[in-house]
Amino acid sequence: MQKEEFRGRLVSYNNFTREIRAIRRLYLITVFTYEEKANQIRQDKLDLKITNATEFYFRDELIARSPYEINSKLTERYPSIFREFLFIRVMSLLETFFYDTLYEIAQISNVPFRTNNKERTYKLAELLSIDDIMEIKQEIIGSEIRSVISQGHREINRFFDRRLNTKFSDSGLNLKRLELMYDKRNLLVHNNGIIDDTFIHKHNYLERSRRIVIQEGFLLEALDLLQKLTLYIYRSIDDQFDLVPRKIKDRKKQSGAINDDIIIEEVYKASFINSEYKEILLNDNFSFGFTGKYLFSEIKVNVIDLNDYEAQWTVRGSKKIIGEYRGFLRKAKRHEKFRYFEFMKVRTEEN
Incomplete structure (x- = not known):
């Protein structure tokens, strides 16, 4: 992936970009370390420094009973498990990005959160305990944001499309690919990665394995595509709202610039x-x-x-x-x- 130099004024975008960059680097460095160690063990075996029966310890704890066992873990099992952890983390970061983005927009304008078909009731004691009408607005907007995020990626996509004039498909990302990412994450988190019939029929799954496997290519592709999606969302939001940081706004207000x-x-x-x-x-x-x-x-x-x-x-x-x-x-x-x-x-x- 070509290094992305763009840095925006949307805090959620900057945070997401920083985390994605760190995850990519963490993965590559970790796999590099695994492969270097595996190569060293192979060379030590050729040089007769170790035998097939050599056991491996780390901090007085047995971690492998033979060169074959540790090399198979370093080259296959551990990278696979590590990719699962990172992939779940990436998808969680995406949801955090959506939540934080909507919250930042709410600090600028409440128009996207206005609905004509929803009602909310308050007890008299609640109303009397409120000092500022802004408390009610913030509570209503916060509830709306949580509702959108909790309903999953389809509702998030629909909200950005209808309320923010931001179509995810315009980012160049295939929405079926995004849905596949969400479904794989859900199976890993909620079903121990075991593939069910719904996933098989929905994604025309033909592979032999009946457990989700996150390959290196899929993980790195996900990082690239989600960075592309979030950059598109940032630019679309930046077109519609004044994203000057709040501190700068406050300074301008104090100086009469706004x-x-x-x-x-x-x-x-x-x-x-x-x-x-x-x-x-x-x-x-x-x-x-x-x-x-x-x-x-x-x-x-x-x-x-x-x-x-x-x-x-x-x-x-x-x-x-x-x-x-x-x-x-x-x-x-x-x-x-x-x-x-x-x-x-x-x-x-x-x-």
Whole structure:
């Protein structure tokens, strides 16, 4: 895997990346150590330093009764068990990433957690004991996050898709592959790795072994794919929300740098992938937004047609709305909707 230098402002993503990097390194170093020791034992046997009956001790405890026994463990059994442990750990880290990501989003906006079909009742004593309405909001959001995570990867996928406009399939990860990872983890944790009929039919399992075996290639592939998925999620979330760390926000608030009444005017210039997309994007009725829906006509100042595929346009509006519009354009750029795209901030003023 090519070394990933990208580092984001989403704490959950940074934590996940750091842990995945450590697990990869831990696995490779451990297997390297196993193989080096196995090679040394083979060489010692050839040099007649040990015999077939040599026993091996570590800290006064017998660990193998022969060179054959210890080498078979070092080259097969122990790496296999170790991969199982690491794979379970990786899948647990993924769930932690999802939970922490939703929690971080909740600190910025509660819009994704609003539902019209759910009710919650409180006893009078509970309400009277609450000093701040924020306590109720935090409790409701926390309950919603726990509910989503506890229902498994399908519900997590559905929540990110419907509430956060983030489709896991757009990351390039085959969702069937992700489901296979979850099912293997579940069998290892809850069924001692024994493969059941449901797994066999669901994944068209044809191998002879009736117990889950985590091969090296599968483990390393899982690390790569999940890092790719979490990076995609980070970038999608970063398009939709202001992920400036809270400490920086607090400093800006204290200095008066953050003002909800700030008006921003920006100019964009782009070459569209085709004339149809250009017409759609620059139409007055085109809608955008992640935390709400806005019309292009609400922010449009002017549009200058340069040719069938190119245009330059100016928008003006509140910091929040222009930020969401810019985020939409950045996402469209990553999805290759433009041949080229550039923008410049014209001016910022208080309303």
